[in-house]
Amino acid sequence: MIRKPCPICGKQIVGRSDKKFCSTSCKNKFHHPAKHRKGDTIKTINRFLFQNFKIMEAVFKGEKKNKMTVPRILLDKMDFHFNYCTGCYINNQGKLYRYIYDYAWMEFSNQEVLLVRKKEE
Numbered sequence: 736m737i738r739k740p741c742p743i744c745g746k747q748i749v750g751r752s753d754k755k756f757c758s759t760s761c762k763n764k765f766h767h768p769a770k771h772r773k774g775d776t777i778k779t780i781n782r783f784l785f786q787n788f789k790i791m792e793a794v795f796k797g798e799k800k801n802k803m804t805v806p807r808i809l810l811d812k813m814d815f816h817f818n819y820c821t822g823c824y825i826n827n828q829g830k831l832y833r834y835i836y837d838y839a840w841m842e843f844s845n846q847e848v849l850l851v852r853k854k855e856e
């Protein structure tokens with residue numbers, strides 16, 4: 736069954752099938768939009784970017800490979816924000832890569848994500 740993504744942040748919702756939001760914070764944003772609008776600031780965005788970076792770092796920790804495919808649900812569980820990146824690139828096969836500083840990811844499908852680490856020179 737394909738579940739609708741969270742209407743606030745676009746993340747895949749995990750857990751109970753009647754859940755409408757990915758988290759309590761998104762639920763609150765939906766019910767009190769004005770109160771939370773101020774939260775969408777540079778600070779918040781930077782926090783999401785840094786969080787994505789830390790997740791990438793954690794996934795690659797101890798790995799020799801610079802490329803790997805992981806289940807999307809794993810990144811969702813780690814609270815990865817797929818809508819936040821530091822840049823993007825479309826390769827010659829039309830695949831969209833999103834950068835997060837020294838890392839990049841590409842969404843293969845709803846289930847799989849390819850992660851890339853820039854080689855240390």
Ligand SMILES: [Zn+2]
Pocket residue numbers: 741742743744745746756757758761
């Ligand atoms: Zn959400």
